[in-house]
Amino acid sequence: xxxxxxxxxxxLFAMQKALESRRASDWMGxxxxxxxxxxxxxxxxxxxxFVAVIELPGIDKNDIEIEAKxxxxxxxxxxxxxxxxxxxxxxxERLSGVFDRTLSVPIQIDPDAINAEYRDGMLVxxxxxxxxxxxxxxxxxS
Amino acid sequence: xxxxxxxxxxxxxxxxSKQEATIPARVFLPATDIFETDEALTVxxxxxxxxxxxxxxxxxxxxxxxxxxxxxxxYEGLQPVYTEYxxxxxxxxxxxxxxxDQDRISAELRDGVMTLVLPKSERAKTRKISVS
Numbered sequence: 001x002x003x004x005x006x007x008x009x010x011x012l013f014a015m016q017k018a019l020e021s022r023r024a025s026d027w028m029g030x031x032x033x034x035x036x037x038x039x040x041x042x043x044x045x046x047x048x049x050f051v052a053v054i055e056l057p058g059i060d061k062n063d064i065e066i067e068a069k070x071x072x073x074x075x076x077x078x079x080x081x082x083x084x085x086x087x088x089x090x091x092x093e094r095l096s097g098v099f100d101r102t103l104s105v106p107i108q109i110d111p112d113a114i115n116a117e118y119r120d121g122m123l124v125x126x127x128x129x130x131x132x133x134x135x136x137x138x139x140x141x142s
Numbered sequence: 143x144x145x146x147x148x149x150x151x152x153x154x155x156x157x158x159s160k161q162e163a164t165i166p167a168r169v170f171l172p173a174t175d176i177f178e179t180d181e182a183l184t185v186x187x188x189x190x191x192x193x194x195x196x197x198x199x200x201x202x203x204x205x206x207x208x209x210x211x212x213x214x215x216x217y218e219g220l221q222p223v224y225t226e227y228x229x230x231x232x233x234x235x236x237x238x239x240x241x242x243d244q245d246r247i248s249a250e251l252r253d254g255v256m257t258l259v260l261p262k263s264e265r266a267k268t269r270k271i272s273v274s
Contacts, residue, residue, distance in 0.1 A: 012214050012230070013167045019225045038149040040227040044220035051220055055190040055227065057254035087177035087184070093174045094188055097147035118234060120213075121190035121254015 038099045039075065039123075049128040052108065057121030058094070064123060068111035073125070076100040108132060151226075157233050168230035171212070172256075176236070183242065183260045189232045190254035191216075197251060199258060201244050206260070207235040241265055 012044045019042065052073070056064065059079050067074040081096040083089075096106040108130040157169040172187040185206065189197070192210035200207050210232040217229075243263040250257045 013253075014223075015214070015217055016168050016228055016230060018222050038151050039203070040151055041224075042222065042226060042229075043224040044217070045223050046220050057188040057190040059253065061253075073156070083175075083177060084179065087179045090176040090178060090183075091163055092175050093152075093173040094186065095152060095173075097149040099149040118253075120193055120251075121188070124216075133175045 031064070032109045036099050039101065041101075041103065043105075048134065049126065052103075052125040054120075054123040054125070054126060055121065056123050059121075061118045064118065066114075066116055066125070068109065068114050070111075071109055072102055072104045072109065073109075073127075074100070075115075075123070154227060155249075166269075168228060169233050170228075170230050171234050172208070172232045174234060180262075182262060183238070185236070185258040185260065187232070187234065187256045187258075188254060189256060192232065192251065192254060192256075194251040195248070197256060199247070199249050201238070201242060202262075204238050205235050206238055206242075206258075208256070208258070209233045210256070220253070223259065 038056045039056050042053045065078040078098045079096050110130040111129050113128045117124045155171045171187045175186045177184055189210040192214040196211040198209045241263045242260045246261045248259045
């Protein structure tokens with residue numbers, strides 16, 4: 001679907017369109033009770049594995065906890081916003097609080113092989129498929 | 143502030159401009175906090191996915207304009223399978239009420255959150271008026 005990135009606008013537009021059309025995806029099926037809760041999550045396929053991209057702006061890396069077990073992923077933490085009491089507030093749109101979300105992914109994952117990266121307020125989880133879930137070629141012996 | 147409150151999902155709001163863009167790409171409004179002290183106006187914007195080299199901040203005719211571009215190459219080779227939010231660049235502008243000392247505006251971008259400190263010019267600072 002997405003090939004070649006010569007025109008950044010076109011690439012962005014194509015991605016946005018793809019994201020839009022996938023809104024009603026049933027990839028998670030009824031499995032994820034946490035649908036619609038914080039933080040919002042996008043899951044992409046890359047090769048055999050998956051990449052989960054989560055927007056978590058303004059959170060200390062040490063305040064994010066990620067746990068993986070069998071085919072569930074749990075992301076929890078807190079987002080705190082502290083302002084000087086003396087300031088008069090004109091606008092307050094940013095939200096703070098605690099979050100705890102569990103995702104059940106419909107694939108076999110290897111909890112030890114998951115890599116997490118936090119950059120520019122984006123948490124990215126690289127989820128390789130479990131060794132046991134990889135297809136095997138079966139040789140006919142006789 | 144109560145930090146124990148459970149966080150809720152905030153739907154991204156799209157920019158509604160008078161003119162239409164030539165490219166039908168989506169641009170979002172960053173969630174913003176603004177507060178004022180005697181010395182300065184502080185504007186804090188959430189722009190997840192924006193690198194510090196990819197922002198543009200300017201004050202023109204009393205209007206503060208902020209733009210941020212996401213690094214789209216990070217999505218290269220990815221096929222969406224399950225999505226809950228859309229992605230795009232960010233843009234927002236504010237009409238400034240106080241006189242701002244434009245030369246002393248400072249900006250910091252950390253973990254997808256940009257903090258702008260706009261110091262008030264000497265003229266615009268609050269003065270206490272004594273009644274005799």
